[in-house]
Amino acid sequence: MNKPLILVVEDDPSVRNLMTTTLKTHDYRYLTAFNGETAIMEASSHNPDIVLLDLGLPDLDGVEVIRRIRTWSNLPIIVISARSEDTDKIDALDAGADDYLTKPFSVDELLARIRVTQRRLGMLRQENAGNAVFVNGNLRVDYAAGCAYLGEKELHLTPIEYKLLCLLSQNVGKVLTHKMITQKIWGSSWDNDIASLRVFMATLRKKIEADPSSPQYIQTHVGVGYRMLRVDG
Numbered sequence: 209m210n211k212p213l214i215l216v217v218e219d220d221p222s223v224r225n226l227m228t229t230t231l232k233t234h235d236y237r238y239l240t241a242f243n244g245e246t247a248i249m250e251a252s253s254h255n256p257d258i259v260l261l262d263l264g265l266p267d268l269d270g271v272e273v274i275r276r277i278r279t280w281s282n283l284p285i286i287v288i289s290a291r292s293e294d295t296d297k298i299d300a301l302d303a304g305a306d307d308y309l310t311k312p313f314s315v316d317e318l319l320a321r322i323r324v325t326q327r328r329l330g331m332l333r334q335e336n337a338g339n340a341v342f343v344n345g346n347l348r349v350d351y352a353a354g355c356a357y358l359g360e361k362e363l364h365l366t367p368i369e370y371k372l373l374c375l376l377s378q379n380v381g382k383v384l385t386h387k388m389i390t391q392k393i394w395g396s397s398w399d400n401d402i403a404s405l406r407v408f409m410a411t412l413r414k415k416i417e418a419d420p421s422s423p424q425y426i427q428t429h430v431g432v433g434y435r436m437l438r439v440d441g
């Protein structure tokens with residue numbers, strides 16, 4: 209298998225060096241870009257497997273870079289930001305980023321995010337190979353039949369719980385914001401919808417998680433949204 213190619217977009221040389229050194233030691237190939245325009249050019253000409261994108265760039269806002277890349281590509285983008293405010297992360301996720309990392313981050317965290325994204329890519333390829341059944345640990349969703357199972361047992365889900373489960377499973381590994389989810393489920397994103405989402409998420413978790421207070425499948429990102437994690441089967 210080819211080593212994954214990672215595009216590192218970062219204007220701060222010390223952070224950039226930390227990232228490229230880490231990637232090199234862990235057997236990844238990489239390209240670098242110091243600003244948004246170069247990032248977009250490199251992404252379109254080299255078609256990297258993953259983009260690591262700093263949000264605060266000298267020319268363009270990172271969110272704008274995501275919007276532009278999303279006009280022609282679904283390639284995974286992990287946002288790396290010094291800004292710890294949730295709104296920046298949420299804007300980036302709403303624009304189509306897959307995940308985020310807040311500075312300062314550890315090398316282990318960076319590698320873990322890259323691995324989650326690689327696994328997500330692997331699953332997407334499986335599904336594109338014509339697989340209408342999603343399997344994750346004990347969880348199985350048969351999209352064609354409209355049924356979900358935990359082990360051998362069929363789950364009795366309400367229509368909204370089923371829609372939620374489909375949305376999360378179809379985006380496994382990706383953080384979905386509250387706004388993204390409520391738009392897909394209810395077509396709107398009022399505060400009420402977000403409150404309802406919490407309720408439906410709690411009932412869904414009761415049905416799929418062995419211990420809903422420490423969920424294995426659906427991770428909460430406080431103030432941001434939810435993500436389905438890949439679970440070893």
Ligand code: CA
Binds near residue numbers: 218219220265
């Ligand atoms: Ca920066």
